[in-house]
Amino acid sequence: MSAAKRVQQWATFARTWHVFDCKWQDPYQSANLIKKYLLGLHKPIYHPMNDCGDVVVCVNSRDIALRGDEWRKRAYFHHTGYPGGASWTLAWEVHNKDPTMIIKKAVYRAMKGNLQRRHTMQRLFIYPGEEIPDDVKQNVTNQIRQLRLVPTRLDHIPEEEVQKFPKVMDYPSDYVLK
Amino acid sequence: MSLLSTKAFSFLKNAVTSPYIRALSVTSKLNIKELREYKEGNKLIIEGVSLPSPRSELLVRAEKIPDLVPTKDSENSLCYLCKLDLDVKHTDVLILSQFVRSDGCMLPRRITGLCRMQQKKVGRMVTMAQKAGLLINLTPSFCKKDPKKRYGYKKFNTYYDEKTIFWKRIPNQNDRFKR
Amino acid sequence: MVFLTLSNLIRCRGPDEFWRKRKIFRLAAHFLGRRRNTYSVAVRNVHRALVYSTKARALKKEDMKNLWDTRITAACEQQNITAFSLREGLERADILLDRKSLSDLASWEPKTFESLAAVAKQKLFFDGFVDTTDKKEPTGNDINLNSVWLEGLKDGK
Numbered sequence: 001m002s003a004a005k006r007v008q009q010w011a012t013f014a015r016t017w018h019v020f021d022c023k024w025q026d027p028y029q030s031a032n033l034i035k036k037y038l039l040g041l042h043k044p045i046y047h048p049m050n051d052c053g054d055v056v057v058c059v060n061s062r063d064i065a066l067r068g069d070e071w072r073k074r075a076y077f078h079h080t081g082y083p084g085g086a087s088w089t090l091a092w093e094v095h096n097k098d099p100t101m102i103i104k105k106a107v108y109r110a111m112k113g114n115l116q117r118r119h120t121m122q123r124l125f126i127y128p129g130e131e132i133p134d135d136v137k138q139n140v141t142n143q144i145r146q147l148r149l150v151p152t153r154l155d156h157i158p159e160e161e162v163q164k165f166p167k168v169m170d171y172p173s174d175y176v177l178k
Numbered sequence: 179m180s181l182l183s184t185k186a187f188s189f190l191k192n193a194v195t196s197p198y199i200r201a202l203s204v205t206s207k208l209n210i211k212e213l214r215e216y217k218e219g220n221k222l223i224i225e226g227v228s229l230p231s232p233r234s235e236l237l238v239r240a241e242k243i244p245d246l247v248p249t250k251d252s253e254n255s256l257c258y259l260c261k262l263d264l265d266v267k268h269t270d271v272l273i274l275s276q277f278v279r280s281d282g283c284m285l286p287r288r289i290t291g292l293c294r295m296q297q298k299k300v301g302r303m304v305t306m307a308q309k310a311g312l313l314i315n316l317t318p319s320f321c322k323k324d325p326k327k328r329y330g331y332k333k334f335n336t337y338y339d340e341k342t343i344f345w346k347r348i349p350n351q352n353d354r355f356k357r
Numbered sequence: 358m359v360f361l362t363l364s365n366l367i368r369c370r371g372p373d374e375f376w377r378k379r380k381i382f383r384l385a386a387h388f389l390g391r392r393r394n395t396y397s398v399a400v401r402n403v404h405r406a407l408v409y410s411t412k413a414r415a416l417k418k419e420d421m422k423n424l425w426d427t428r429i430t431a432a433c434e435q436q437n438i439t440a441f442s443l444r445e446g447l448e449r450a451d452i453l454l455d456r457k458s459l460s461d462l463a464s465w466e467p468k469t470f471e472s473l474a475a476v477a478k479q480k481l482f483f484d485g486f487v488d489t490t491d492k493k494e495p496t497g498n499d500i501n502l503n504s505v506w507l508e509g510l511k512d513g514k
Contacts, residue, residue, distance in 0.1 A: 024335055024337065026337070041427060041431060042434060042435075044431050044432040044435075044460070044463035044467070044470075045428070045464045046424075046427055046428055046431060047424065048424075064334075064335065065334075065336055065337040066334070066335075066336060066337075067337055067338065068339065068342065071331040071334055071336065072330075090331070091331075092330060092331035092334055095334060149269070151269035151271075151310065151312055151337075152269075152312075153311065153312050153313075153314065154272070154275055154312060154314075154315055154316065155315035155323075157271075157272065161272075162275070163232075165236070165272045166236050166237075167236045167237050167238065167276055168238055168258070168259060168262065168264075168273055169233070169276045169277055169290055169291075170231055170237050171231055171233065172288075172289060175289060176212070176213060178279050178280055
């Protein structure tokens, strides 16, 4: 193999480090996206027997958003193995305990249950806030696009802009402004 | 005599309690935008002033947009929001805040002038935005302004799906196992 | 075998037992334990294996199709086009390539694939075709640049 070919081989199979901002993202929808990068499904050289998966760093996992009333409706099941050892924990309780747990479980469940799954999970780093260790940070070269837009709060928009924004509704002439 | 006394009583009663007494006011009823209250000497003057609406300059209407001018007669009966054909989401706080009083209350239909469907839709989206903590400056004064300080599950971020607004029944999780 | 006597001809029923069994044992040669050594067990497992291999001939084609589709989808994402609109565009431009050749081009000749995607995009643009399956754009109307995390990373470095 020539030197150029060898370098091409290295470059093809090198792992890329992606960062994913979980702020206001649905963990169960973004798990499918993260899974794609972890398994290497985003590369045209993909093969199930071919170790071409990338590394994904999730930041801001504390700020994930769940749909509707899922924070108090979705339950996580655990069984100790002893009789009567079943327990159900609600999503918001899990998130209170460990802000990385929900996204971790979501990605784990999104992947097919084979022997490779636990090794693939080793390539997923989740951090509750924006601070990540420097040895992780220096590898990051790409950002995965978010699925949902981060909504803007009305009190964060400057007052002028709110006044200037085109209006849809007009008050009737006999309305007392409150 | 008894007739006279009942007449006098009813007149007095009307004078005290009846709403007709207000019809005696000089200014025309409710034709105001702003109530001004000020003191002149030891007199308290409450005055209703008709003002131009601050919104009429910025108003967007489908009739003004050449692409959206209604072609069919049936489209003329639509309300102004239906005609605009906007895809409003609960995160569009700049639009939703126009349908809301300063305490975060949705305006009634006689003031918004929307059709029944749109009124319901906008109302639900305002609720969604309030629950997601996007309209927190439009709340009564006693509310907690920071969503992170809410209690229990309410302190975490929540988003909503606009498709669920007109669902008759939210599908149960267990339904997919039914045969 | 030639049997000159009638009694021997009657005794001989069908092909020789040894060769008949040997045929099965050859097919069971890669099995383990009694599955390869005992005829009555081996023949059952050989029959099962043959059924599997018959079914697998169809399954292999399906698996390859899925693999090619995965690869084409991945390559299309890099070219910012959906796999559906790539197919549609190439078909309209009379470039009739199948999944196999497209996925081979995607992995071995990325530049060729890039130009194919460009052709498809241009053709669809001329035809005024709108891909409704394209869900890549986030929903909403305003991209909040404050949330682009990598920008903050650059400042921190």
